[in-house]
Amino acid sequence: MLKAALVKTMKEIWLGLILFVSGVQIAVAQPAQRAVGVWADEDGKSNIEIADCGGTLCGRVVWLKEPNNENGQPKTDVNNPDATQRNRPILGLTIISNLQPNDDSQLKGLVYNAEDGKIYDLYLKPQRTTMEVEGCFAVFLCGSQTWTRVQ
Numbered sequence: 551m552l553k554a555a556l557v558k559t560m561k562e563i564w565l566g567l568i569l570f571v572s573g574v575q576i577a578v579a580q581p582a583q584r585a586v587g588v589w590a591d592e593d594g595k596s597n598i599e600i601a602d603c604g605g606t607l608c609g610r611v612v613w614l615k616e617p618n619n620e621n622g623q624p625k626t627d628v629n630n631p632d633a634t635q636r637n638r639p640i641l642g643l644t645i646i647s648n649l650q651p652n653d654d655s656q657l658k659g660l661v662y663n664a665e666d667g668k669i670y671d672l673y674l675k676p677q678r679t680t681m682e683v684e685g686c687f688a689v690f691l692c693g694s695q696t697w698t699r700v701q
Contacts, residue, residue, distance in 0.1 A: 580654070580655075581651055581654070581655055581656060581657050581674070581675070581676055582607055582649070582650075582651055582657060584676035584677065584678065584681075585600045585607060585649065585657055585674055585676040585681065586600055586601060586602070586607070587599070587600060587699055587700070587701055588600075588612060588699070588700040588701045589681055589697040589698065589699055589700060590697060590698045590699075590700050591683075591695060591697055592695035592696055592697060593695075594615060595614065595615050595616070596611055596613060596614050596615065597611070597612050597613035597700055598610065598611060598612065598645070598646065598697070599612045600646065600649070603644075603647070606647070606648050606649055606650050606659070607646075607649035607650075607657065607659070608644050608646055608647050608648070608649065608659075609644065609645060609646030609647075609649070609661075610642060610643060610644045610645065610646075611640055611641055611642060611643050611645060612641075612642070613641075614640060614641055617640075617641055624639050624640070624641060625639070625640040625641070626638055626639055626640060627639075627640060627643065627664050627667075629664060629665060629666055629667035630664070630667045631667050640664055643662075643664065644662075645661055645662045645663075645664065646659055646660070646661050646662075646672060647659055647660050647661075647662075648660055649672070649674065652673065655675055656673055656674065656675050657673070657674040657675075657676070658671070658672065658673055658674075659671075659672045659674075660672055661685050663685070668687070670685040670686055670687055671685065671686045671687075672684070672685055672686075673685075673686070678699070679698065679699045680696050680697065680698055680699065681696070681697045681698075681699070682694065682695075682696055683695045683696070683697050
């Protein structure tokens, strides 16, 4: 009888641990799951698609309000510090990389700003229909926007 009670108690402990670990994994995955989709930037200039890129999330430009330059040609990465990259089209360019959960509500990664050719730390707080987006050059030099889900 004591052995049966001990076995039952051990099963309950293991089941509790399994449920706890599963809950932690689900909580950590939630910001990543909420971020996946297409988002319009605050200014309405571009749409960015956040998707799985082999274990982390990344984001690429999928729509531009003004896709062409003043000569009528597709915009390219003209401000890239690497001259060999300056002919890359902006449309389709991966600008967000290495997005991973930072805590239970936020993702952290890197963002490339084609307007100045620099890479910034990126923090995303996705909700159902909006996402707080913060880019930082240093811990104290940050700018933020609210993006809206397109799909």
